[in-house]
Amino acid sequence: MNLTYQKEGRNCPVCRSEESQLLFRTRFSKISDNYLLDSYDVVACKTCGFCFADQIPNQGVFDKYYKNMSKYEESKSLSMDSQYDVKRFNQIVEFINSNIKDKNSRIVEIGCATGLLLSLLKKKGFNNLLGIDPSPSCVETIRNKYGIPSLLGTITDLSSIKAESVDLVILVGVLEHIRDLNLALMEIRNVLRSDGKICIVVPDASQYLNGNDAPFQEFSVEHINYFGPGSLINLMISQNFSKVVIDQQVFEVNFNTFTPVILNLFKKSKEKEKQFKYDMGTVTNFKEYIINCYEREKSIHDKIEKINIDKKPLIIWGTGAQTLRLLANSDLSKANIIAFVDSNPKYHGKKLNDISIISPEELKNMKETILISTRAYQNEIEDQIRQVLKLKNTIIKLY
Ligand SMILES: [Zn+2]
Known part of the structure; x- marks a missing residue:
């Protein structure tokens, strides 16, 4: 597989400004034939405060990676679902259940991996479900394991779904991976009915300091957008969605490992709401998180130094x-x-x-x-x- 690609500068995905401030530069060693990024710049938009990865390849490179190299199928289809996954997906199901009353609602989850969330919604009585995932193996697993219909697709190509046919689109752990956010949200708008809603779950960059994980883990190889509630609202407003509810929680994702998340619901609106506000809260917390990571990583560097002595x-x-x-x-x-x-x-x-x-x-x-x-x-x-x-x-x- 040819992995040569050009890195490209990225305008702010929220307000399209070209003016940004460099906060952190990350680099990764590469696994042969199986890598997405070997470096990126973490920047904050000077106009709206959104924090994102700059100098990354185009969306086509990401689409190909998620289609061919998905790690999500391996970890979730071979073994039992982890107790942590079941617990946090149940928290998401509770959130959806308390906000979506009609059990016949047409619900589509994009990036559904092997369908655990959809299966829990089915148990709650939702009966009009569809899963979309770029990995053929995931799509097959959902059908065979839970009997839930599923289709191959990516968030930037939802042509397999009829326009204006969906009541709720669910995106769990998806938007932080997407380079072309505007294109993705336009595709979603297109499949939603006029009163359709979108439920988004993303890591909460305004609360990274309240999480508990390895230093710099929020800057993983795949995460390229760092949303706080303010920037998420700015992004959604720019694409003609309006806020229904925003909730900030901390999920236990593994043993002694906690990730702060934003759980929210937006609805399709006919016209643009008020102008956006600069997301000061996220930038401030985000900078502190980076300093804190450098501090915490010192003990790891010390251990590596000791290993290297003999x-x-x-x-x-x-x-x-x-x-x-x-x-x-x-x-x-x-x-x-x-x-x-x-x-x-x-x-x-x-x-x-x-x-x-x-x-x-x-x-x-x-x-x-x-x-x-x-x-x-x-x-x-x-x-x-x-x-x-x-x-x-x-x-x-x-x-
Ligand atoms: Zn911006």
Whole structure:
């Protein structure tokens, strides 16, 4: 697969201004044939205060990535749904149930992965559901596992859905991934009935400091928009939607891992509402979050320094955003790494910094120290090494 692409400057997706302030520059090491971004600039719009990733490829590159490389199918279709997913999706279902009274409402979830949210809505009695996802495997899983209709599609191409036929569009964890937000919202407007609504759930950039996750985790390889309530309202107003309700919550996404989110409902409106306001609250909190991440990451750099003193051979478990970032921004790349391990089969046989990515089973005869490089799954992986694989290798944890 040819992954050569041009990076392009990005006007503010909310107000289209070209004037922005650089807040942070992030870099990632690349997995062979399987990467989306190797760097981006986090900027704040000088006109409206929206924070977003600049210098990124065009929307076509993102569409292709989500179609071919989706990690969401692997993690959710092979195993049972995690108790954390069930809990937070039930919180979203409660929100929808309290705001949408008619159980016959035509509801479409875009970017529905393997359909857990749709299945919980079905249990609540909603009976006119449709899932849309760019991954063929996800679409199949929803049909087979829950008997819910589903179609292949992306948020920037909803041509498979009849115009003005939908009462509610649901977007959970989607808008933070989309480069062309205006195009996406125009497509959604087009499929909504005149009184149609849209339910959006995105990480809350005005509350990042209230979350609990690895440093800089909000700047992952895939997240390119950082909404606070103010900028989300600005964006929706610019596309002729008006606010129905906005709720700020903190979701427990994994063991001891918390993500602040905005849960909200907007409705299609005929004319544009009032002019937007500068989103001061988000920018202020967002800058503090970046400073806080640098502080918290110091202890990780110290551990890496200690690992590098004796240069013993090292196996690194986890090739997620944190590893990619540490390889590009710390001395981890100078460690004597002999292999990377990841449980996602899509990564096996690929290379990272010219070193092979292997499956957990391939660790069987390896005696070297294992560094676990993830915060959210650290304890699960330790259990897998000791209880499932029964390995006695020395383990180093970063948290
Ligand atoms: Zn702007």
